[in-house]
Amino acid sequence: MDEPKPLTNAFAKTANFSIHQVDNVFRDAAQPAAAAAARAAPPPITLPPILGPLSAFTGTFTGQGFNTIFRPDSATTPTPMPGPVNTTDPADNVLELNLTDETLSFSNNLGSIPNRGTGTQADAFLNGVPYLQTINDITTGTPVGIHFEPGIWLAVPATTNPNEPFTVARMASIPHGTTITAQGAALPPVAGKPTIAAIDITPFIGGNPGNKILFQNQTATNNTTRRLPQDLTALMASGKLTQAMITDPNTVLRNQIAHQTITQTIVIETSTKPGSPLSGGPLPAVPAPGPHPTAPNFAGGTANIAFLEGQPNPPPGGGSANANAFQMDAVFWIETVVYDIDVPHLPPGTPPVILQPRQKGKVPLVPSFVAAIPFVPNKGFKGGHVRVATTQIQYSQKVMLDFAGLTWPHVSVASLVPAAPVPIPDHLLPLS
Template sequence: MNDMQSFPLTTKAPNTLRRAVPSQVATADRLGALRDLPGFWEGSGFSLIARPDYSGRSKNGVFLQLNLLHETIEFTTIGSPVFNRGSVQEDIAIYGVTYLHRVTDGIYGGALHIEPGMWLNIPATTAPKANASIARLGTIPHGNAFCTVGFVQHAVFDKVPDIPPANTVPFDIDGQPPAPGSKNPYPEYDLSIASEFRTSPVPAVITQAMIDDPNQMLRDTLNQQVMEEGLTLKRITRLITSTAGGIANIPFITTNANTLDLDSVFAIETVVDALGNEFLQLQYSQTGLLNFGGKSFPHVTVGTLIKAF
C-alpha cells in the first residue's frame, strides 16, 4: 500500500506529498533565467587541451590537442520542486533542468565528450545570507564530478558584444594567469613552428588567433552573422559560474593531471534574422585547469549552438 492510499478519503494528505508538476507557465517562471534552456540545441565549437605526454620525448611533457567540434545539448525541465530543508532558516525550493551534452570531432566524427548534469535556479537565502544564484552540476567519464555556482547577467544589445579573451598560456600552479596578449613560451602552441606534439594535420579552420584566444571563434561567428547574414542580436542572458569547493576526481586524475578549477559563461542569445524572425542561440566559453608538471594548463572549450527543437 502506498503512502497516499494509507490515508482515509476524508483526510487531506500532507503537503510534503504534493509533488505533482505545476503548469508550464508556473514552471517556466520558477526556472528564472534558465527558462529558455529546455529543448534540443545543436552546433559547433572548438577545443584546446594540453594533455600530459608520457612518452618522454616531449621536452615540455605535453601534447597540444586541437579539435573542431560538433555538439548537441538536450535540456529537460525538472518540473517538480526540489526541497532543501533548513535548520537555521525556513526550507527553500529549487527548480532546474537536467542536460546531456554530447561532443564529437567536427571532422572525423569520433566521440570526444559526454556530460550529464543539471542547472539549478536557487532562491535567495538568509542562512547563509546570499542573493539568488544558479548552479551547474556535471559528471565526466574521465572520472570527474563538479559543482559550479554563480549568477545571472542580463543585457540588451543592438550590436556585437565585447567578449573578453580566454587565456591559453600555462602558468604556475596556484599562480595568476598571465595578462591578455602574453607570449606563450611553449612551441606546441605556435603554428609557425613544426611540432610532433600537436594535432596533425591542424584543421584549416583553426587559426593562430584561435589558439591564442579561443573566444575569437565566438566573435567571428557573431561578426559573420551580423555583417554577412544581416542578423541582429537583441538580448543576452549570461549564466556565469565557477567551481565551489573544487572538483572531485578519481585517484588517477589527482595524481596525473589534477583538475580543480572550472569557470564558464553560457550566453543565451535572442537573435533576429533579416525577416524579423526570432530564434535562440547558445554561446559558451569554459576553462578548466589541468595541473601537472608544476603548471596549470588551461583546457578551453567554446561553442555556438542553435535551439532546434
C-alpha cells in the same frame, strides 16, 4: 568513446516526471474522518519554482566550436606524432586542437525540489533542468567522440542562510573521472550583442597566471612540435583554423556574432570557485557598465578520481598529479537573434517548407526555419520577407589542469542554435 552508443533507453524517464515534496496527509488510523477529509480535498495548485534565465534551456541545440587541451604525455606510453619532432618544448605534454560538432539537449524541468531549512531559514524549493552534452571532433572530417556530459542546471531561490540572492548552479559528470558543482549568477538582460573578452590557453607555473610559459606547439606554423594535428597547413589554408583561434579561442564566438542582429543578451557566469576566479577568465566577462552579480563564494568545487590527482591532496602546480582538474570557470551567453527569411508563395494545401535565412552566407552557423499554413480553401500566403527571433547559446569554458609542475588551461567554446527547424509564427504568414 569513438563509437556511437544508443543513449535513448539509458536516459529515458517517465513522461511529465517532476519532483514534489511528500504530501502531509493524515495517515493515523485513529483519525479516519480527518484522513478521509484530507484525501477528499483537492490538492492545492502549486507552480514550479522560477527558472529565471534557465528557462531558455529547452529542447535540443546543435552547433560547432573549438576545443584546446594540453594532454599529459607519458614516457611509458608516449603519443606518436605523425611527423618528425624538432622542438625545445619538454616532452611531457601534447597540445590537442579539436574542431567540434556539439549537441546539447535539455529535458523538461524537474519541478519543485524541496531543500529543508534549519532554524530561521525556511525551506527552499529549487528547480532544475537536466541536460546531456555530446561533442565530436570533426577536425579530419570523420566524427570522433571526445566528450560526454550528463548534468543538471539548478535554479536556487534567494535565501537568508546563506544570505544570497537568486543564483544558479551547474552539476556535471565527466567520464574521465571528474565531477563538478559550479555556482554563479545571471546578469540582467542587456540590449544588443555581448562583450566577449579574450581567453588565454598559455600554461603557467605554481598556480600563478601571471607567470606564463609559452610553448612552441602554440605557434600554428610550427609543424614539428608535439601537437595534434601536428601540421596545420591545410586547415589554415581552408580558414577552418587560425593562429588567432589558438591564441584566443573566444575568437570563434566573436566571429559567429560579427554579422548577426542580436537584440538581447543574458550572461550567466559560473565557477567551481566563484569567490576568486583565476585571472584571465573567462571570468570576468561582464559587459560594461555594472559590477558582477553576487554569487556564493564558498562551497562548490571539483572532485576527481585518485588516478587524476596522483596523490592525496596534490599541491598547486602539479606535483605528481596525472591531470588534476581543480577549477572550472564558464560563461554562457543566451542571445536573442533576429533572422531575415524570404518565404515563397504558399498556395492552399502547401506542405511545410524548410527555409534558410538570408544570413547563411556570412554567419558561420544558422538555424533553419519552417513555414507552415493551415489548409483553408482558396487562401494561401502570398509570399514575402519576415523576421523571426530565436535563441542562440554561446559558451566559453576554462578548466584548470595540474600536471608536470604546471597549470594547463583547457578551453572549450561553442555556438549553438536550435536543432529542429524554428517555426515561423502564424501571424507572420497571414492568409489572403
